[in-house]
Amino acid sequence: MTMDLIASPQLLFSALVLGAGYALVGLGLNLVYGTMRLLNVGHGDLVMLGAYVAFWCFALTGLPPPLAAPLAAALGVLLAEALHRGLLHRLLGAGAERIEANSLLVFFGLSIIVQNLAALAFTASPRALRTLDDVVHVAGVAMTESRIVILLVALAVCGGVLIGLRATVWGLAIKAVIDNGRAAAVVGVDVPRVRRLALWAGFAIAGLAGALLAMVEQIGPFMGFPYTIAAFVVIILGGLGRLGGGVVAGLLLGFVQVYGVALTAPTFSSMLLYGTFVAVLLLRPQGLARAARIRS
Amino acid sequence: MTAALAATGLSAGYGAAVVVRDVTLAVAPGTLVALVGSNGAGKSTLLGALAGLVAARGAVTLGGRPLDALAPYERVEQGVVLVPEGRQVFAGLTVEENLRIAAFAPRVRGHAARNLARVFERFPRLDERRDQAAGTLSGGEQQMLAIGRALMAEPSVLLLDEPTLSLAPITARAVFDIVADLRAQGLTILMAEQDVHRTLAMADHAYLMASGTIVDEGAGRALLDRADIKRAYLGL
Numbered sequence: 001m002t003m004d005l006i007a008s009p010q011l012l013f014s015a016l017v018l019g020a021g022y023a024l025v026g027l028g029l030n031l032v033y034g035t036m037r038l039l040n041v042g043h044g045d046l047v048m049l050g051a052y053v054a055f056w057c058f059a060l061t062g063l064p065p066p067l068a069a070p071l072a073a074a075l076g077v078l079l080a081e082a083l084h085r086g087l088l089h090r091l092l093g094a095g096a097e098r099i100e101a102n103s104l105l106v107f108f109g110l111s112i113i114v115q116n117l118a119a120l121a122f123t124a125s126p127r128a129l130r131t132l133d134d135v136v137h138v139a140g141v142a143m144t145e146s147r148i149v150i151l152l153v154a155l156a157v158c159g160g161v162l163i164g165l166r167a168t169v170w171g172l173a174i175k176a177v178i179d180n181g182r183a184a185a186v187v188g189v190d191v192p193r194v195r196r197l198a199l200w201a202g203f204a205i206a207g208l209a210g211a212l213l214a215m216v217e218q219i220g221p222f223m224g225f226p227y228t229i230a231a232f233v234v235i236i237l238g239g240l241g242r243l244g245g246g247v248v249a250g251l252l253l254g255f256v257q258v259y260g261v262a263l264t265a266p267t268f269s270s271m272l273l274y275g276t277f278v279a280v281l282l283l284r285p286q287g288l289a290r291a292a293r294i295r296s
Numbered sequence: 297m298t299a300a301l302a303a304t305g306l307s308a309g310y311g312a313a314v315v316v317r318d319v320t321l322a323v324a325p326g327t328l329v330a331l332v333g334s335n336g337a338g339k340s341t342l343l344g345a346l347a348g349l350v351a352a353r354g355a356v357t358l359g360g361r362p363l364d365a366l367a368p369y370e371r372v373e374q375g376v377v378l379v380p381e382g383r384q385v386f387a388g389l390t391v392e393e394n395l396r397i398a399a400f401a402p403r404v405r406g407h408a409a410r411n412l413a414r415v416f417e418r419f420p421r422l423d424e425r426r427d428q429a430a431g432t433l434s435g436g437e438q439q440m441l442a443i444g445r446a447l448m449a450e451p452s453v454l455l456l457d458e459p460t461l462s463l464a465p466i467t468a469r470a471v472f473d474i475v476a477d478l479r480a481q482g483l484t485i486l487m488a489e490q491d492v493h494r495t496l497a498m499a500d501h502a503y504l505m506a507s508g509t510i511v512d513e514g515a516g517r518a519l520l521d522r523a524d525i526k527r528a529y530l531g532l
């Protein structure tokens with residue numbers, strides 16, 4: 001019975017969809033943390049805002065969420081720029097240790113403000129979208145169109161970002177800043193501009209993820225918190241600043257949660273997510289991948 | 297002749313701590329100029345200030361053009377490129393990625409492939425290890441990578457900070473050979489180095505630093521022959 005469950009392609013598909021979503025959300029946080037050392041504990045609220053963009057676009061104009069996703073990403077960029085101009089450039093003047101501690105507090109406060117503003121604007125009642133819910137059968141697996149779209153878009157964006165990081169000069173610059181910001185400045189990288197670009201990308205990806213996940217999640221002002229936790233699990237498990245490792249970790253987290261629920265009960269879903277977070281911090285705070293041996 | 301790189305009344309430091317005080321120096325085009333002094337003399341801070349990495353007051357010019365207001369990346373764009381103390385390679389990036397990112401400056405971005413080929417020709421060891429993470433290289437290989445990285449930016453003035461620090465003697469000799477070769481090709485170099493004897497022997501000109509100021513200067517060979525320099529820096 002258990003083996004049948006584990007071998008079920010239906011479960012595999014569900015795990016892939018959830019994992020791809022986590023990978024996408026985690027990728028955004030990883031870009032921001034890796035380049036700027038900002039602990040954005042409000043990252044999930046960007047997912048929430050993206051979900052509301054998709055919801056209102058669909059409710060008011062009938063625009064399907066995949067087409068609203070670029071708008072959600074654009075909102076992420078606008079918020080990133082506003083935050084950078086209003087707050088972050090001052091925060092970035094502090095030393096590295098103070099940046100992490102200060103940003104944690106700043107984003108914690110902002111998260112509460114954003115959630116309550118969303119509750120004021122949209123009420124706290126959860127909402128849901130019914131779109132792209134036709135079922136497609138592939139190799140005995142029943143898939144809704146919305147989940148197929150989430151899986152494909154999430155994997156495409158993650159893959160695109162990872163390829164862009166290797167193949168473009170700006171991508172390499174982001175990797176260099178993540179690896180060693182001072183050395184990046186030494187070799188001529190415009191570090192402030194690269195950080196701003198990464199902030200834009202991180203916020204845009206979170207908004208885009210929210211628009212996609214709006215198709216399968218209940219939308220509400222407080223829906224972001226589990227995604228913040230998931231994103232932190234992803235970047236810790238994958239290795240801080242290791243973007244490829246984070247994508248793998250996101251998929252892994254999806255598998256842990258889906259298979260964990262299947263083997264226990266749906267009520268264990270949150271416990272599995274938060275339990276994984278605690279377990280990773282206790283057992284593998286340096287991430288799954290071993291860092292390259294450094295000779296100095 | 298206009299100096300390739302010049303500093304006038306340059307003071308630099310970290311926060312309230314002023315490490316370098318009122319330094320004036322000039323590096324003539326195509327010469328190797330040495331900065332010599334004991335640990336804590338301010339050599340690295342001075343090079344950092346010239347590269348724009350350390351807050352500074354005073355004038356810095358490149359070929360007569362002021363650099364003072366320019367950020368580090370803008371100075372690289374102008375041609376002032378630092379090989380920092382401790383190499384500071386991107387440990388998690390491959391050798392090739394380390395080199396390619398050093399062609400970030402718009403002035404050289406279009407020459408990245410050509411410069412990469414030249415660096416690999418100069419340092420075949422790096423070519424052999426092009427797909428290897430830079431953090432797994434030996435100290436000597438990392439120093440070659442740091443120098444190769446600087447060459448990718450086509451420097452008009454190369455700032456070398458302690459290039460033989462923590463290297464085995466045979467590797468240190470190889471690094472000095474590289475520096476001599478770059479000098480012979482006409483590259484302008486300002487080098488801070490602990491190996492006073494070897495550095496003064498090859499330098500066209502040298503500045504002696506102590507407690508953040510320049511206390512003496514002269515032709516490298518001439519300084520090397522002075523009894524007080526031998527006593528102070530060579531223990532002879």
